[in-house]
Amino acid sequence: MNSLILLLILMFGGALFAFILNKFVPALRDIFVVLLMLGVSYLFFSTGISNRLNFDVLGIHMQWGFTSASYLFGIIVVVLGSLALIYSTAYMKGKDRLGYFYMNFLFSIGAMLGILMSRDLISLFFFWEIMTWSSYFIVIYSGNDVDRRGLKYMIFSAIGAYSMLMAIVIVNSFIGSFLLEDVFASIFAIGSGYQIAIAILLMIGFGVKSAMMPLHVWAPRAYSESPMSYTAVFSGALSKMGVFGFALVLFNLVSTQNWLINEVVAWLAAITSVLATFYAVIQSDAKKLLAYSSIAQIGYIIIGLASNTYLGVMAGLFLAVLHAVFKSTLFMAVGAVERQVGTTDMTKISGLIRRMPWTFVATLISIIALAGLPPLGGFVGKWMLYEALITSGHYYLVIMVFLSSTAAFLYSYRILFGMFLGQEEPEFAHVKEAPLSMLIPMLILSGISVLSGSHPGFILEPIQSAMASFGFQSNLPHESWWELTVLFNTWGDKVALVNVLTSIVGVFLIALAFITIKGYKNQRYVTTKDISSSGEIIQPEDNMTFQIDFYKPFERAIWPLLKRKIDDYYTDFGKGLEALFDFVRRFYNGNGQFYAIYVMAFLALLLIAGTKYFGF
Amino acid sequence: MMKRFFIFLILAIVGYYIVDVVSQIPFGENRVNVGDYYLDKSPSELKVSNTVTAIVVNYRGFDTLGEVTVLFLAATGLASIMFRRKRKGEKDIRAKKASSRIIQIGSQILFPIIILLGAYVFIHGHLSPGGGFQGGVIIATASLLMLISYRKFKVNHSTISWIESIAGIVFVLLGVTGLILGKTFLENFLPTGELNNLLSGGIIGIIYVAVGFKVAAELTGLIDTLLLNNRPEANKEK
């Protein structure tokens, strides 16, 4: 059997089996899902990209197989999927409806692999929808406020998916084939109006999943209220499917004459990243904060792709990979806090650093990567992005990105401070470090973040081959991945990552030694209640925690932007629609005679119209 | 008022078109159609003098089977719609008070005659105007007469359903027999006899007799059901 089919059968069959297993032998469930996922990962890595599978369904020719581009995203999916499943064995312990959870979890991972292996639009859409509803079922897993939150996700996904479907059928009507290669080959032969319409419709579809403004309103709550072990995949891998789709559209379906599309997409993404960052800054729930942050980060990725330059695309893809890594670490860390403490509301928790040190380390590393500070991987991506934008003349775009990523420092600090730093309140004294099966995935992912900062080659190598499939030929000196440490922009300016790392680490170690060697042993720890307070003595019950209205001044400064959320417009629109629908409903007024009159009136109309217009 | 005017308007439009269309149909002309074939074949091949009967029972016998079914369903449906749990000690009462003596005796006299007439009509359906439906309806009027004359005239629903079922089964089985004999459904498999003879037309006569019984039984049952439930005190039921 073809390993592609085997892959899907394993995933989907395994998902169903997990559901059944949970009914009868719940003890084996966790082991089963983890082993299944590891097996699938193995299968995935052994599949390779040359494998092609052709078949016909309903007279539609379909093709499956990985390309180097989809393989790159596939790596994200399987790695994150495996780690998140390992994580969730501990995270989900003791919750109910686990069969339901794992089934949909595996379904969505399977569907993502399906999307990636689709070489035709129909199977792409097919798996896309499976991914949508399976993720939707996990989004509503927690069960509170399902009607608003879940529906919002579903409505927007449906709008996206259906505009995609519309584009797909229109493409087919012109080209007569759903195969991606055929579509790519002949898309520019069709009228440019349709061409643009198709691109826009497809991008609406992918834009919803990647939570681009103004289609993002589902995302914050969907991300924040799913179980964190899934959100790690959701934000890390699932939203990348939208990115993958954007890549397909931007590089293959938008002709270079239509530079305006690229421009518009990039600006939308930029606005997304700025606004989402601002929203993130004013959140006080760690999960929501990260959710908005995800939206913002995907904005960067899409800006990179839309810049349509070699460096920009590379930056976009690199950030996509890296975002998957650090954002899922962060979600996992927040999940760990949630599990150990019971809440992620940062106005309620503080000072966990000494209780959960390893979680803090993972968070810190990921935050540094997220903020794009050297010497971690985030910086590499950001640097490439900026250079790409500057050298390709997107001056104002780069300002937007800068604004967004500078403001990102605010929430980066917020999340570190909110959960781990600050006053160590006695109520958290009993909190313990998260179990090992939760820590290990986080630390592994943190390790990737660290390594990618100085030796990004192991990510850039697959990205380069992916880009080759998009038509971007590599201009980096081709060496082994560990030698790929110096990045150039098109003007020849460079950054030498190893030098950066050496200098930072060197100075850091010297300074640390300087401050530590003499006297650190004699230092003693004092509680955070013992602080300078203008002479007053702080009692244990005094609230010295500063968490509420953390960034109030900033909030005041950006007030005009927050006055009315995009969400509200949708709500108003929905309400208007419902009123209209209620009006339509009055047509069926309950009186049977009226129905008969409708019939006669319709007949009369038809007779008039029929003789007048239908040419009888 | 608005509504009424609107209805007038609609009916005027529809009426205009119906008139317009119908007036284009030439009246009284002999058009070439399937009817000619029936007029041609019915006396010669089927030996049935009443062509309408030949059409109803043979050429378009399938319609008639459907028609019988419709009646059967109407009876069944009606019974199901009117079905009501009987209260304890409740008796079947149809009219508030008994009819006058004159009516009672008159009905008694007329009853057998009407039944006889009905039977004649459906037995001679293939020879003269009339047939199973007509005969059946005539017989049903006889029972209607009795039902309105006598307070306690009882229609035995069990008998009626026996008659109904057997007559219906006879009809279908006659059709299926044709099928079994290698012909088509409802095809005549009996000798056709002589034109204008009582024993002519093959299965047509038998079918019409069955139809007659069936219609009579169904209509009787139908009327009875409607009357049975039409009691003033039943109105209070909610």
Place this chain on the structure above:
Amino acid sequence: MMNEFLMISFYGTAIALILIGLYATLAKKNLLKIVIGLSIADSGLNLLFMAIGYVKDGTAPIFSAEVVGKNVVMVDPVPQALVLTAIVIGFAVTAVALSLVMRLYRHHNTAAIDEIKNLKW
């Protein structure tokens, strides 16, 4: 002349019946009247069909002993057969309708159709 008179009277009556029936069905409030209207419209239709099947100077399509062998004009038998079916069907529908009217009357204590509106929207 005679033929035209017949045509106008047959067709006219039939269409008039149809329209009267339809009007009653659409405009009358009483359930029973509505049912009656349906019946009238049906009758009009049946009459129309019969009229369409008429052949000038035709006799009934029965080959009785007097007719056999002679060259007589007969009316089209098909409409007659079909009308027979249509009548029976109309009867059946009327019966069901009446039973429904009875049940509605019992349930709602009214026979006005615009007051029976439990099901709407």
Place this chain on the structure above:
Amino acid sequence: MNTILIQILGALATILLAFIVGMFYGGAHRKVIARIQNRVGPPIYQNFIDVLKLYSKETSINHGVMQHMGPVFAITASITSLMFVPILTDGNWFSNLNFSGDLVFLVYMMVFGSLGMALGAGQTGNPNSAIGVTRGLSQMVGYEIPFVMAMVALMTQFHTTSITGMIAVQQQSGTWLMFSNPFAFMAAIMAMLGMFSYAPFDIVTAPAEVSSGPISEFGGKYLGMMMTSGSIFAFVKLALFVDIFMGGASNLVVLVIKTFALYMIPVLYGVISPRYRTEQAITYFWKWPLFFGFIAILYAAF
């Protein structure tokens, strides 16, 4: 082998230079303000005394490992930034690592320090520290944007993102960039006012109210390190501005003159201005500086 040794020596010399110059400028700052306010003020070398005193102190308490690491982060950031800024245009002595990083990198590296300091401040649990940090970060969002706009304008104008590249441009054309693109210079200078966090943008430390903001819980070596880091940073910023806008410096004397001239701008501006609240500061930076930056980019691009 030899080059590495020279480089390390050079680096050390740079650090020393930055430290000394930064410290003196700090003293000069205090002196200038005192003179304007008609006070005598501390001696110009007062900061040296302070630092020496702090370093010689023994720290006996901390609130956790991040408080320990915070100053280290800060000084790492400042020294590393310094490493990537060309101090003198000629000679190999102070070039350090500037070939391996460019302006974008430098901008990020400079943020690193404030984040480290913020982490350290956070661990102490003092609400004043956290308040200071939030103010500082918020304000940073304000001034960073016009600054970056100025940088982008220059980068696009001269098609280089490296500092050495910019110096080379100035040397070739003979005009300073502050004249080639005055709008960018305006934007950058106004942003620089914020960068130094002197009055009127000193709400971060808000000396009068919140007991010195982020560093309120630090003492001893920690505070000394913070001060060192601050001094070096001041020098880094000044050197950077000199490199970019004022054609760099061919020897130390020119460097000192140029940097001191530049340094006096925020100092003097602060003396004459009342303090802004945080949101006022942000909106200040997002008005005129942003406008200048905008124009600068337009000017550069077309």
Place this chain on the structure above:
Amino acid sequence: MVISPVQYIAIPLIAAFLIPLFGKLNKELVRIIPGLVLLYLSYISVVLMNQVISQNTMIVEIIAGWRPPWGINLVFSPFSGFLASLFSMLGFIIWMYTYNFKREVEDAQTEKFYVLMMMLITGTIGIVLTGDIFNMFVFLEITAISAYSLTAFYRERDGAEAAFKYLLVGSFASFFILLAIVLLYSQVGTLNMADIAQKMPDVNPYMKGVILMLFFVGFGIEAEMFPLNGWAPDVYTQAPGPIGAIFAGMVVKAGIYGLVRVIFTLFDVHEIFPLLMIMGVITMAVSEVIALRQGKLKRMLAYSSIGQMGLVLVAFGIGTHEAVFAAIFLMFNHAVIKSLLFLSGTYLVYHSKEKNISDLDGIGKSLPFTSFLFALGSLAIVGLPPFAGFWSKLYILMAAADVRLIAVIAIILAVSVVEIVYYFRVLHRIYFRERISTIEIKIPSFNAKISMLILAIVIIVIGVYPDLISGLIERAATDLLDKQHYIQSVLSVGLH
């Protein structure tokens, strides 16, 4: 006895007449006989379908020995045969569901219920099989009368009201159809559909137009076209649950069959296609929109069903081969899926008086199996892969795209979003609310579970492997569009 299409009619009729007799022998026989009959019909469906497909012909059966156009004939073509098979198999599944349904109803009523139910199914099969236009009318009436009676079956509901509305509008339908037949007969002098089709070009266009409009309205009522469908939601709501499934699965389909047979085969006027499509779009949009605002489960399902029928009309209105294929596929899918929804939904609101959606709160815990199947049906009906509904929707869209009906595509998709909203709202209530209502819960009987499970399996299997059935549908579409072949096959039968 050779298996022939007439058995579709004859066998149930015998059974229907026999049931009252057997009812006197044994009460259980009343319940079992319809099942046996429908099982037999399913069996002959398989045999006949196999014959039709493998020999690439259509079976034309003469009744009463007179070949067309003089006698009545049954046409088991790929299209009508497909629908007849669908109806009989679905009928069997629904019978299985009803077997233990409402045991507390009196025996006398049970007997009538089963007779009427079986005849309802037979009527719909008759409509699709017959080759004679007047015969179709008769079968329509059989269907209608059983439907009226079944709608008013429960005394404690407002069934009579719904039935009366249905009867009123339904009488208009039969009136118009009969009028159309009368006028048609006056023009072509025949009632056989193939013969009519052959002679149709000679009819003057004005006459043709009026007749077609009458047919359009008449069958439009049965097909639940927009301004004509006032009766439909009430009927779906008030009829017993499984009967609702039959309505959605078969009766409407038969109405649509009549409509398209008349339009495609009898008249073959392409000018009507836009009208069909516009009406379909309006029907779909209006009813889905209303469904969104429903508070009652069955009424919501009813409007949803009407909406889907609108979609079918759209597809037929596009009129290309691909579109017809899609339409038939959708008819199949809708029959299966909506039946599943009605069957499972019935148990979800079994004892609820008002059948409010709010009564479903938290029922997922009490009725896990039924709720699950309902959820599955909901996912399928809105066209989410990998369920059956997806492919038909896809094909409709493809067909619409091929003729560049972009606006229609947009409307269909927008309406699908609405559909998603209201179905998912119900699912939310089922699974994510706390149960507060005190209404007693009825656990489905074993046979009901099996029947629902079969439907669910069909949905999934067709969804994953649509080619299982696409061959049949492909042939059916070809058959519907190939008017000449139909005429030839029917009129040449029995010539030698």
